[in-house]
Amino acid sequence: MQSTDKRYLLLNLKGYAESFADSSLAIAGFAREVSIETGVNVVVCPPTPWLHHASSAGAAVYAQHTDPVEPGATTGYHSLEMLRSAGASGTLLNHSEHRLGLWEMEFLVERARKLGMKTVACADTIRTAAAVSTLGPDMVAIEPPELIGKGVSVSKARPEIITESVSAIRKVNAGITIIAGAGVTTADDVAKAVELGAEGALVASAVVKSDRQRNLIADMAEALLG
Numbered sequence: 001m002q003s004t005d006k007r008y009l010l011l012n013l014k015g016y017a018e019s020f021a022d023s024s025l026a027i028a029g030f031a032r033e034v035s036i037e038t039g040v041n042v043v044v045c046p047p048t049p050w051l052h053h054a055s056s057a058g059a060a061v062y063a064q065h066t067d068p069v070e071p072g073a074t075t076g077y078h079s080l081e082m083l084r085s086a087g088a089s090g091t092l093l094n095h096s097e098h099r100l101g102l103w104e105m106e107f108l109v110e111r112a113r114k115l116g117m118k119t120v121a122c123a124d125t126i127r128t129a130a131a132v133s134t135l136g137p138d139m140v141a142i143e144p145p146e147l148i149g150k151g152v153s154v155s156k157a158r159p160e161i162i163t164e165s166v167s168a169i170r171k172v173n174a175g176i177t178i179i180a181g182a183g184v185t186t187a188d189d190v191a192k193a194v195e196l197g198a199e200g201a202l203v204a205s206a207v208v209k210s211d212r213q214r215n216l217i218a219d220m221a222e223a224l225l226g
Helices: 022-038 048-055 080-085 102-115 126-133 159-172 187-195 213-224
Strands: 008-012 041-045 060-063 090-093 118-123 139-142 177-181 200-203
Touching (some): 008 022, 008 177, 008 213, 102 118, 118 126, 126 139, 159 177
Parallel strands (some): 118 139, 177 200
């Protein structure tokens, strides 16, 4: 079994009904099992109400979004400290479905670092990938929004976005883990992304809506090992 700190399979459960309550817990359980079996970091990003529920399975759990606020009089907002208390050890930032400004991301990346939390900065273009890399997140996820949820992987539809983003990110910060997302559906999609220079994959509906969730998670994790 190979093991590397740089291999990540991020499961974004979004707000699908199939990810509510015990469904998040079940997927988190699969994630933990596959992480142990393969050595790949399989991370679950459940809907916020079920962060604590999912984390009880012993899997690594990240928030889907964090607001750039400190704890206090912030009704309806979720600070890093609040999400960490609920079981999150990291967070997605700037997903195409929940954008953030560059200054907001800078605030969150710096604060997360002090709290010992991981950050995954999402980028829709090569230029954005380079820009967010200057902030020093742990990971940058390349996700052209036009491919999200379409079932056509970025690694196959627009492979140049991965290769050119890898080059742009490496020039800014060689230590960042590069994640490929948008339309990732199969283990072959993940393997192709690795061939193009990615070190991880960000997956959503393919896993959430699958009737073979555990097997698919395992196949994708194995594909990350090459």
